[in-house]
Amino acid sequence: MPVTDSMFLMAESREHPMHVGGLQLFTPPEGAGPDYVRSVVETMRSHVAVSEKFGRRPADPVGILGNTWWSDVDEIDLEYHVRHSALPQPGRIRELFQQVSLWHETLLDRHRPMWEVHVVEGLEDGRFAVFSKVHHSLVDGVSALRYMTLALSPDPNDREGRVVWQPGLGRRKRPAPSELETKGASKGLLPFNPLDTVKQVGGLTGEVLGMLPASLKVVGTSFRDHDYMAPFQAPNTIFNVPIGGARRFVAQSYSLDRIDEVRRKAGATVNDIVLAMCGGALRAYLEELEVLPDRSLTAMVPVSLRKEGEEDSSNAVGAVIATLGTDLTDPAQRVTVIQDSVKAARKVMGELSPLQILALSAANIAGLAPGMLPGYRGLTRPPFNLVISNVPGPREAMYWNGAHLDGVYPASIAWEGQAANITICTNNRNLEFGIVACRTAVPKVQRLIHHLEDALSELEKAYA
Structure with a gap:
């Protein structure tokens, strides 16, 4: 394993x-x-x-x-x-x-x-x-x-009834052995070749040697650029506490057309608007509980690092920390600071190699590691306040055995010191929000769903 x-x-x-x-x-x-x-x-x-x-x-x-x-x-x-x-x-x-x-x-x-x-x-x-x-x-x-x-199908007349555990689901055609040897992509199918390993290590040497200056560059940016969010700049909140085993799950769909219209008028990305929705909702939720900190909450989020027109690449994604603008009352201003925060992170990662991006992303994600240790108690500020992630879902109407898929809502993991998680999934022309939280640490979590709708409405008014 x-x-x-x-x-x-x-x-x-x-x-x-x-x-x-x-x-x-x-x-x-x-x-x-x-x-x-x-x-x-x-x-x-x-x-x-x-x-x-x-x-x-x-x-x-x-x-x-x-x-x-x-x-x-x-x-x-x-x-x-x-x-x-x-x-x-x-x-x-x-x-x-x-x-x-x-x-x-x-x-x-x-x-x-x-x-x-x-x-x-x-x-x-x-x-x-x-x-x-x-x-x-x-x-x-x-x-x-x-x-x-x-396991789904775009055809409403498809009655195969596939399931996720059936053998061969989504299996790609295996390349011919000659192609495997050429590409070196044969995990477990080719004999171990020490020379190949030496070559791979040799190819990484330059990347590894570049880690230290790359790290110093990131540290320098965190001091010079106030828009760049480094780990452990987040305030302490009710989300950053030890958790129990009981959970609450809530979910809601939001029209991608509504979000896309705001995005277009704001000159932002869908991800920016989603983060602004979350920031507005979290501000209202914490304010309602009378525990809103003066300092803005931050979130660890995945961000595409591809330049416009660049082909898709699995290496062009990084895990960055972004502000959520929860210290601001103006929704349009919240979008601006989120954009600046994400752009600052993209700028830093844009100057790094894929391996260095992976290392920096791992450093950001490493803030979760102590929470995997039972009994952990944070001695410093949290690395970030929560994880807000998105996962790709169906891009068209889908069916299972003739039944129409109306909604697909992710349910992720709450960690020690990370008592709430928001995961978003695309489904045709909707964005589906799934929220998982510790039942004890995060009371009345269903209120977040109402606040998300209010936050989107406020953004629509701000850019009307």
Whole structure:
């Protein structure tokens, strides 16, 4: 098991579940009868063949060897992994969120493959929901959403009923051996060649030697450029405290057309407007609780570093820290300071190599590491106040077995010292916000949904 996977198992405790989740809402196809949701469950359970990734668990003894080695499971109990539930009356979205909160706070069983799917009926509007959760040691949030999207279809007449655990889902055609040798892309398929390794290390030498001056450049920028946000400049808030094991989950969809109109008038990016929405909502929420700090909150966010017209590149993304302008009352001014903050971070990273960008991003993310240690108590300011991330979702209307996907809401991880997480997902012409928070540290988290709508309305008025 790679160390990057095992660390999520080692860090997990009752107070710190380390799985990612997602809630999907579906409208049944026309003519669906009262037993339709049951047929959904039966269709899912009929996929008895399970891929290698979803058919393994931590090795025995669980908690020792299991933190470092995977064990294949011979037979998967799909009645355990695919569960059929119904909401209590009146079956509102509120009841659905309450149920998802309970599912999301419970640990996955390490004696089985670490994933669950809950199919939920009983919503008052006739829709049904699917809540999935997978341990972070198996997939991250982006990969989990990718699997979900691959199981869907843009064709409403597609009745294949694919599932995320079926073998070969999204598998790319394997290149010919000669191509593997040419590209050096054969992970586990080619013999180990020490000479190749020496060449790779030699190629990295210049990058490594450039780390120190690159680091000094970043430090110098943090002193000179007041727009550039470095770690540990955030104020202490109710989000930056030790957390318990109970969770709250809330979610909401917002029209991408509304956000795009504000973006166009403000001369900003969608990401800038999303951060301004979050900043306005967090300001109103903390002000309502009478715990708003004078200093602006900051967030760790992923930012595209591609220049205009540049081809897509997996290396052109960095994790930066941005201000949220929570110390400002004017929504337009909030957008401006967020733009300046993100531009300052992009400017710094634009002068670095891909490897140096990765190192700087890792340094920003490293602020989460102490929170993976049970019992951690921060002795300094938090590195940032919360994580606000976005994951790519479907870009067009999608269906599962004829049912229309109405919404897909991410459910991420709350960390020690990071009691709230906001993750945004694209879905056709909507942006779907999913908020996960510690139930004790972050009271009345559902108020954030209302404040997000208010913040977007204020931005629309500011740029009318």
